[in-house]
Amino acid sequence: MSGKVFLIGAGPGDPRLLTVGAAQCLRQADVVVYDHLADESILSYVPAEAERIYVGKQSCKHTMRQENINILLADKADEGKTVVRLKGGDPFVFGRGGEEALALLARGIPFEILPGVTSAISVPAYAGIPVTHRGVAVSFAVVTGHEDPTKAESHIRWEHLATGVDTLIFLMGVANLPLITKNLMAHGRPADTPAAIIRWGTRSNQETYVTTVGEAAEMVQRDSIRPPAIFIVGDVVNLREQLRWFDRADLRPLHGRRILVTRARTQASALTERLSALGAECIETPVIRITPPSDAYTALDEAIGKLDSYHWLIFTSVNGVEHFFARLHIAGKDTRALGYAKIAAIGAATSDTLRGYGIHADLVPQEFRAEAVADALRAILPVRARVLLPRAQEARDFLPESLRSYGAAVDVVPAYETVPELDGGEEIAKRLTNGEIDLVTFTSSSTVKNLVKLLGNISPLQHTKIACIGPVTAETVHSFALEPDMIASTYTIDGLVACIKENFK
CATH class of the missing domain: 3.30.950.10 (Tetrapyrrole methylase, C-terminal domain)
Structure with a gap:
């Protein structure tokens, strides 16, 4: 059976102007044939397994002749594939979409046209x-x-x-x-x-x-x-x-700023959305990826099997919460299995995530760091307390060591692991060195370590400003002989955004 070709417009640049229909087409594509796009984040809708073919045209520089593009679209559809022809702006406004549609018609290939928002x-x-x-x-x-x-x-x-x-x-x-x-x-x-x-x-x-x-x-x-x-x-x-609204400093104070977002791909959008709303151009380059721990949840599952023995559960991140409850549900249990255990959370985001599972944390310190949790628990831990700490496989030992010094028995179990993303280092290093990035954001110590590893050395980071979500992340930056320009006083994404906004103002 013949496949089908969707001729769709990507809009003029701002990815928010991509239509709902275009996004739906991209999600079901087997092949995407795309032009030079003003914002390639639009390609994030494309399935990872889909074939991507760049045929971009810029002034006086054509990757593929139009006649060959026409043949390519028809040939891929003849293989029974769903083909998306992704064009900047609108395909029928100086986009040569009509020529492509006529070529498909001549080959008997079914097609649909989804208009795009035109730059005009x-x-x-x-x-x-x-x-x-x-x-x-x-x-x-x-x-x-x-x-x-x-x-x-x-x-x-x-x-x-x-x-x-x-x-x-x-x-x-x-x-x-x-x-x-x-x-x-x-x-x-x-x-x-x-x-x-x-x-x-x-x-x-x-x-x-x-x-x-x-x-x-x-x-x-x-x-x-x-x-x-x-x-x-x-x-x-x-x-x-x-x-005028788009380039007004009072409405969009980060207009024209290019900011590197280093969070894991699944978490980058929250920071990107907030910065973009203030006018920034965000370059998402995840340097970490969240994966199951190396022991395949063995220690976490064992701890879940004896939840009724713990006095306190301490969550230090959103990832820890999500992975813990995923394993709890796999074990056929729900929040009732927590019994009389009290819950502590580091940070508002972690506390909010717990509420999504129906849990209101008993302790959320005002300062979102391990030292504050340890100080708050010191006076209220029962004698011979048993504490469960599900967290990243690699993390600071300050909290469990402090709790043990207070007489508690602490089970530290890996709930997830952060592993480095190793692609794109050369391109990011080039952009940093050329001054094309105004700010690098770090939301954890692991993002600092893995970006330096991705770049190969700290030299590119000496050409830009650095913003850290809190003092622990800033300490890691200092360990590489770099100086943070901004350190959020509230250790959350919102606090980091507010710090960046104030500094650039």
Whole structure:
């Protein structure tokens, strides 16, 4: 049986603009044939086992000719596969999606088209410029700015376009701006008409240059403005000062900042979402992966088998909670098996996770670190107390040693293990050394150790700022002869985000 091809638009750059339908298609893909994407995090929807084929086109640099892309799509579908053709923006707005659809039709390949959010409308909106506005503009036109200037005749009807439409949006037009503005003015568009050049639209490094039709070409030359950018012409540009939101420092204080997130892949989104909401461009490079412990839960399962013998259970992380309760359920038990044991949690996130399992922690110290738990338990531990501490396979020994010094019997059992991710070190080292990353975030000691291991040495980290979730993580940074620039006073993701926001403000 023949497969099927989905021609879908990825949107202009901000991954939040990917449509629900596009995400659904990506999740069921056997093959993804994709262009140069402004944000490759969109590919995270693609199954790990799916084949990924890059055919990206950038200015004057084509990885694969269009004719060959057409053949590739049909051939993969002929193998019975679900093929997603992922294109930036919208496939039918200067995306050559029509050509691909016709080629599939000629081969008898079924296809569907899922429109994407086009940069023609979304990029001006992110700059605070509506393409239409009551009393200002009732029409707009989207025009290619990529016409070959050496052609004998332009396909653009300048005599009608220049004054016949209120708002003009030229895509891919920076290189040809002298020709575009010359034709507009020659056909009646006043030189003092407001205009704007918007570069890297909808991304955290978006730049907006406000000018006029008469001065735009000179501005591009003077300020060395390079693609990708769009050029918008019309009185709606005057609304930017009132409607701008994406690059306002008071609303999005991290706009333009590039921040490296080193948490495990399954946990990175919480930090990424908070930083992105403040305007940052987050580069997710997980340096750790959470796996079962090396003893395959043997010690944890044994401890679960005698839960009624413990006076206290102490959880030091969200991972510890989740792995403990997963094994509890596998053992055919639920929270009733905890009996009269009291529960301690380090940190608000760990406490919140416990509540999700119906457990309200008896002890959550104000300072989210092992020292505070030990101090709080010292006065309330019963004589010859038995304590269960399910935690990471490798962790500090301060807490169990302190509790033993108080006379408690402590069973430390591995609930999970953090192992290093070893891919992507060369690329991250290059970006750090070139100053392309403004900040590296560390949320645990293991993220520090494993990033240094991934990079090979500490040298790349000397070119950027470092933010730590708390003093224990900061101590690990110090152990590598590095100096943290920011240390959160509240040892949570929210506390880390607040610290970063305050420092960059």
